[in-house]
Amino acid sequence: MDSLSLFCTGALLAGGLYWFVCVLGPAEQKGKRATDLSGGSISAEKVQDNYKQYWSFFRRPKEIEKAEKVPDFVDTFYNLVTDIYEWGWGQSFHFSPSIPGKSHRDATRLHEEMAVDLIQAKPGDRVLDVGCGVGGPMRAIAAHSRANVVGITINEYQVNRARLHNKKAGLDSLCEVVCGNFLSMPFPDNSFDGAYSIEATCHAPKLEEVYAEIFRVLKPGALYVSYEWVTTDKYRADDPEHVEVIQGIERGDALPGLRSYSDIAETARKVGFVVVKERDLAKPPAQPWWSRLKMGRIAYWRNHIVVTVLAALGIAPKGTVDVHEMLFKTADYLTRGGDSGIFSPMHMILCRKPLDTDDHAQT
Ligand SMILES: C=C(CC[C@@H](C)[C@H]1CC[C@H]2C3=CC[C@H]4[C@H](C)[C@@H](O)CC[C@]4(C)[C@H]3CC[C@]12C)C(C)C
Numbered sequence: 105m106d107s108l109s110l111f112c113t114g115a116l117l118a119g120g121l122y123w124f125v126c127v128l129g130p131a132e133q134k135g136k137r138a139t140d141l142s143g144g145s146i147s148a149e150k151v152q153d154n155y156k157q158y159w160s161f162f163r164r165p166k167e168i169e170k171a172e173k174v175p176d177f178v179d180t181f182y183n184l185v186t187d188i189y190e191w192g193w194g195q196s197f198h199f200s201p202s203i204p205g206k207s208h209r210d211a212t213r214l215h216e217e218m219a220v221d222l223i224q225a226k227p228g229d230r231v232l233d234v235g236c237g238v239g240g241p242m243r244a245i246a247a248h249s250r251a252n253v254v255g256i257t258i259n260e261y262q263v264n265r266a267r268l269h270n271k272k273a274g275l276d277s278l279c280e281v282v283c284g285n286f287l288s289m290p291f292p293d294n295s296f297d298g299a300y301s302i303e304a305t306c307h308a309p310k311l312e313e314v315y316a317e318i319f320r321v322l323k324p325g326a327l328y329v330s331y332e333w334v335t336t337d338k339y340r341a342d343d344p345e346h347v348e349v350i351q352g353i354e355r356g357d358a359l360p361g362l363r364s365y366s367d368i369a370e371t372a373r374k375v376g377f378v379v380v381k382e383r384d385l386a387k388p389p390a391q392p393w394w395s396r397l398k399m400g401r402i403a404y405w406r407n408h409i410v411v412t413v414l415a416a417l418g419i420a421p422k423g424t425v426d427v428h429e430m431l432f433k434t435a436d437y438l439t440r441g442g443d444s445g446i447f448s449p450m451h452m453i454l455c456r457k458p459l460d461t462d463d464h465a466q467t
Pocket residue numbers: 188189191192193196197198199303304306357358400403404407408428431432434435438
């Protein structure tokens with residue numbers, strides 16, 4: 105081969121590799137490149153150990169019952185997955201029903217805007233985002249409502265990512281991000297005009313604790329909406345396939361135990377909320393939320409190759425391959441949960457903090 109053909113072949117290979125990793129690799133809403141994948145706040149050489157530690161939590165189920173350990177375990181999980189989520193999904197870490205003729209990005213935004221419309225947030229209101237991730241929903245909600253949104257997440261790496269994105273989007277004057285535990289929030293009583301949580305309270309070992317905290321920080325009369333992860337009325341605890349799917353979802357998503365749909369309103373009432381509305385947004389006529397996961401299968405294989413090559417080259421931390429494989433399997437459990445109808449990630453509940461003790465009209 106002469107030197108010109110050698111040069112052309114080399115250039116083609118380098119260009120192809122760049123295209124495979126950097127162009128095909130990033131998510132629909134670019135935020136992370138494959139070459140920037142990290143273990144969040146965990147140093148690269150400790151990613152694999154932390155992944156093993158994450159799994160050992162499930163091997164010793166007794167530990168899951170030790171509720172005080174859950175926030176640390178969730179924090180580790182988000183150090184491991186945040187970059188992969190951003191790279192392969194976008195800045196909003198949740199599902200939404202598919203909308204024919206609309207992109208995933210638009211469907212995601214509409215699902216987020218519905219939350220803030222339900223709590224009737226007005227410009228200038230102070231609204232709480234419970235478990236805010238890297239702030240995809242927060243930015244959509246602030247831009248849509250012009251309310252001031254304060255987000256809280258247990259994961260420091262997400263706080264930094266969210267602040268960076270807020271600044272880039274020119275929304276940092278409306279969006280604030282705090283690192284903290286939603287089971288004991290650093291906010292005074294009666295200090296928010298509204299609150300929402302999108303697929304986040306499922307990480308609380310006891311739903312009652314996080315609902316009670318949200319109730320405490322809301323002003324009397326304020327509304328709170330949540331999109332909850334639940335097992336539906338189709339779930340049968342004596343069906344081994346149902347159990348396998350639900351346990352698969354719990355293990356791949358750092359959940360201390362999925363709740364039944366029937367527990368949600370009961371818990372909200374227990375802490376003092378008036379339940380205004382409750383509906384599973386996954387039910388027909390909504391189009392499947394899991395179709396995006398199903399359609400992504402080819403991209404996951406490509407991502408797997410990209411991650412394996414980057415880890416072998418020492419560009420991505422070694423444990424990234426294991427984390428990616430775990431997510432790959434989780435996508436399958438989630439799809440099976442959606443297809444069989446035994447699981448929903450969007451059981452919506454809208455609640456109001458009563459104005460006084462006589463204000464207890466329930467629906
Ligand atoms: C609310 C939670 C997270 C929900 C979703 C945002 C994530 C659940 C499963 C994740 C993914 C699965 C497969 C990954 C794929 C193998 C990879 O190549 C690219 C990223 C994935 C698509 C990833 C993206 C985010 C999820 C869909 C839980 C944690 C409470």
